Amino acid sequence: MTPDLLTLPQGYSFAAHACGIKPQGALDLALVFSEIPCAAAALFTQNRYAAAPVQYDRQLLSLNPTGVQAVLINSGNANAITGSMGLAATRRSAEAVEAVFGLAPWSTLVMSTGVIGVPLPVERIERAVPALHQSLQADAEALERAARAIMTTDTRPKVVSVQGQVAGVEVTVAGMAKGAGMIHPNMATMLAVLVSDVAATPHALHQALTQAVNVSFNRISVDGDTSTNDTVTLLANGLAGNPVLTEPDDAGFREFTALLQRACVPLAQDIVRDGEGATRFVTVEVTGLADDDQAHRLANAIAVSPLVKTAIYGGDANWGRILAAAGNSGVAFDPAAAALWISGGESAAKMLPLLQIVDGGAPLPYSEEEASRRFAQPELLIRLQMGDGPGRATMWTCDLSHDYVTINGEYRT
Amino acid sequence: MTPDLLTLPQGYSFAAHACGIKPQGALDLALVFSEIPCAAAALFTQNRYAAAPVQYDRQLLSLNPTGVQAVLINSGNANAITGSMGLAATRRSAEAVEAVFGLAPWSTLVMSTGVIGVPLPVERIERAVPALHQSLQADAEALERAARAIMTTDTRPKVVSVQGQVAGVEVTVAGMAKGAGMIHPNMATMLAVLVSDVAATPHALHQALTQAVNVSFNRISVDGDTSTNDTVTLLANGLAGNPVLTEPDDAGFREFTALLQRACVPLAQDIVRDGEGATRFVTVEVTGLADDDQAHRLANAIAVSPLVKTAIYGGDANWGRILAAAGNSGVAFDPAAAALWISGGESAAKMLPLLQIVDGGAPLPYSEEEASRRFAQPELLIRLQMGDGPGRATMWTCDLSHDYVTINGEYRT
Structure with missing residues (x-):
């Protein structure tokens, strides 16, 4: 502003x-x-x-x-x-x-x-x-x-x-x-x-x-x-x-x-x-869990995963890390019920169409080129539907970059 | 071997x-x-x-x-x-x-x-x-x-x-x-x-x-x-x-x-x-908590903290991040009872004398030069005594380096 x-x-x-x-x-x-x-x-x-x-x-x-x-x-x-x-x-x-x-x-x-x-x-x-x-x-x-x-x-x-x-x-x-x-x-x-x-x-x-x-x-x-x-x-x-x-x-x-x-x-x-070293802004939307708290815990596991955050920094559509992080959240869900969409764009108002990557817990034959195009954008949307429960949560995070390491390796000096 | x-x-x-x-x-x-x-x-x-x-x-x-x-x-x-x-x-x-x-x-x-x-x-x-x-x-x-x-x-x-x-x-x-x-x-x-x-x-x-x-x-x-x-x-x-x-x-x-x-x-x-991008091997020893599980949870919070790991990568004796990570562990302890020692060396067998940094939850007038000398070694020891309980745990971790980000930003490509 x-x-x-x-x-x-x-x-x-x-x-x-x-x-x-x-x-x-x-x-x-x-x-x-x-x-x-x-x-x-x-x-x-x-x-x-x-x-x-x-x-x-x-x-x-x-x-x-x-x-x-x-x-x-x-x-x-x-x-x-x-x-x-x-x-x-x-x-x-x-x-x-x-x-x-x-x-x-x-x-x-x-x-x-x-x-x-x-x-x-x-x-x-x-x-x-x-x-x-x-x-x-x-x-x-x-x-x-x-x-x-x-x-x-x-x-x-x-x-x-x-x-x-x-x-x-x-x-x-x-x-x-x-x-x-x-x-x-x-x-x-x-x-x-x-x-x-x-x-x-x-x-x-x-x-x-x-x-x-x-x-x-x-x-x-x-x-x-x-x-x-x-x-x-x-x-x-x-x-x-x-x-x-x-x-x-x-x-x-x-x-x-x-x-x-x-x-x-x-x-x-x-x-x-403006996160330390951030080059990308990421919205993680999770739906379909038992309650909002479970959805928040699952979204959080994705938002803090160093492997997800470095892949996003590299512009690598390595979606397997997103589901692997979800699997580590401690939240109960049916792995075979998961669906994953991604999108990206210059801003929340200018996003490419959603691209579905996973359905029923298994990868779809999506276009790698279309996925990479979305992961290369400054704003990224990760949308996960983990079942048909009413619980939902949205989190905002950023990528993990070389500059984050530089800033925090040198902070006091 | x-x-x-x-x-x-x-x-x-x-x-x-x-x-x-x-x-x-x-x-x-x-x-x-x-x-x-x-x-x-x-x-x-x-x-x-x-x-x-x-x-x-x-x-x-x-x-x-x-x-x-x-x-x-x-x-x-x-x-x-x-x-x-x-x-x-x-x-x-x-x-x-x-x-x-x-x-x-x-x-x-x-x-x-x-x-x-x-x-x-x-x-x-x-x-x-x-x-x-x-x-x-x-x-x-x-x-x-x-x-x-x-x-x-x-x-x-x-x-x-x-x-x-x-x-x-x-x-x-x-x-x-x-x-x-x-x-x-x-x-x-x-x-x-x-x-x-x-x-x-x-x-x-x-x-x-x-x-x-x-x-x-x-x-x-x-x-x-x-x-x-x-x-x-x-x-x-x-x-x-x-x-x-x-x-x-x-x-x-x-x-x-x-x-x-x-x-x-x-x-x-x-x-x-041999962790991805690791340049330092870190042993985190925690004693004095209510039980071993609490000690493990506290050691774990330090071992996974990106701020602790980047400071170690930078050779920066930023010990405040170690106690801040302990404070985030969710483990109950008396902040005013904490004591912290650090050491470092070429190997576990060749460590410099322990240097006490914190006693009674507050910093001692330690030598910054001596602290930095220890943080600059390839092997680092962080020893925390959080009270007088019987719970203890040891964890091993590494630093978070530029190479970790490089390796994981480019993994699939």
Whole structure:
């Protein structure tokens, strides 16, 4: 999305700064600010090594879920596996924001991304907070600069904005995300901040966010690794003036969840498209299993298989690896009932006709040339029907390339 | 092991031939032959797409587990996901061996490895069986030629021979294996054939094989993918003359299982050392968890993590990824109780002193230079103590290199 197409919800502003965590003056500090206190919700990594900012934010939301006014994000250092020093550093950075911006205690969420196990140079963050304060702007350019400041191996900023009706009132959701590596669906994946002018309680926000994340950020995989820092936060300042959403039964709750999903899906897909070393965007659609969870597990086995991902990188229509990965998923199905189609194209809107490769669990006499033509496209569709059950799932993933190995073999050096 | 060091058990001979499944006259057909019928046991892939030879062998062992005299193995074509035609092709190739060698029906096990989903050119195998018959030899060179004929992306043949006492009688176990890609512990992984002169029932062989495989082939990972064809077979012709092993309680059963394990561990490690694109051999030792299964799951999460494996490829002592992978394993542990040591060296016998990196879940002020020196070695040891429980496990894995991507991006072309 280009900045001139981005509408921002009322009451939010953004800032970015280069505080010296990253080398060579790159932007590495971002702030999201609301002029009034917000209801907030967040989803966090399931990794047992939750980073210091994840631990801090969990505590903050249990203490003050309706009084959040800022989100401070640094890149270049994950502040993970840094012990009690790490937690103290997170607290100091939040308190620096609260002091400079004149906010109440426990009003600043903190997010970090970057290398694991290195002490956070918190004094560089503290020194930069006044500059963040001075450069706050309530426009799309500022949001995009903030999105740039949270990047690690991402090659481009990822921002979004959507509008829609919630109980008859126009509501906006805008946000940003970063991804690139250690990306795998397990609750919230990677960092994302979403802001809205909707009026809602923290409980309702949490419900809506969970539903939206389950069909967006939890349906992507770059490399099967779940980070120590994954966080998706959602702030809602209520300035849209809709009747406050409190429960999933409320008028407007489903509309807001759908709106949130419209914001999360393109951000999640952007993360895959910009996955480390990714050259191809792959949609895996699975139908016909006992339930959606089984379908998701089977789609996931395909999405994380190094053999499937390297074949796609090579443009090799090596479909046997797709079914072999399905066979490894641990999901029960009749191998003789499987059907497989593939397609490819320049974009989701420009796909070649579906080519059926397998029927009844055995290969059809398909044209190898037609299969290769599809596997050579930048966007690939893999559609599997594994029986006649009602379970279905869609996942998005990317290929595994030489550049992925290069990027991750040299990350710290 | 060099051929001149290999002692063969009595009564077995081996042959290899180039039958034209692989291009350019490469060896692609191997035969293991016993002069008398053998008791046999095998462990197979858990992939739901079990290849035709896996289905055939399962049926054969249920019908005739004491009358096996031959194992026919082809490389270059997995005969997997090939439908009923594939099963018919496996049966025809077994019957060709039985006709030419004058064997009883259901006496020939079949194994296949190579590309998935391509019809097996069974007539080429049938035409080559007389040549296999003529070239049978009972020596180590023939075993090594057979080991060469079952290779796919392996760069070298893998053979083994061990001797030991079983209930006071000298017993020999020899064998061969192939691996390289689609290697991941899940029951029998890859292809291996073991032959012994021990006297044992199929039941006892199956028990011994299961125990030995659980601490060898089931403890390795190259890429986390489990093939459709993985099989480990064990033949026993009884010529050593020991009292027949029938139950795990029998005198000699534990000795034989230990002997089998001594054969399986180096073959399994050879598979990892020769993993597709592997430049480093990595041992992951985990202790201190609730039980061995939990320790195995945690070691496995580290062994399959692309981020850990690419960091090792790059020689980057990025230990944070090791603990992050442990945190993703789904295993319960206290993050603040973890300790991590690393070492490296030219071989298991020549390792640098252990360097402790983490204690109490937080980094120690270790020397980055000393850490990098260890990560730059061809053999790497990662030792994690995750608490004070009795559970422990060791796994062997390799790094993830540019060559892995190259090999698997171009496999079929």
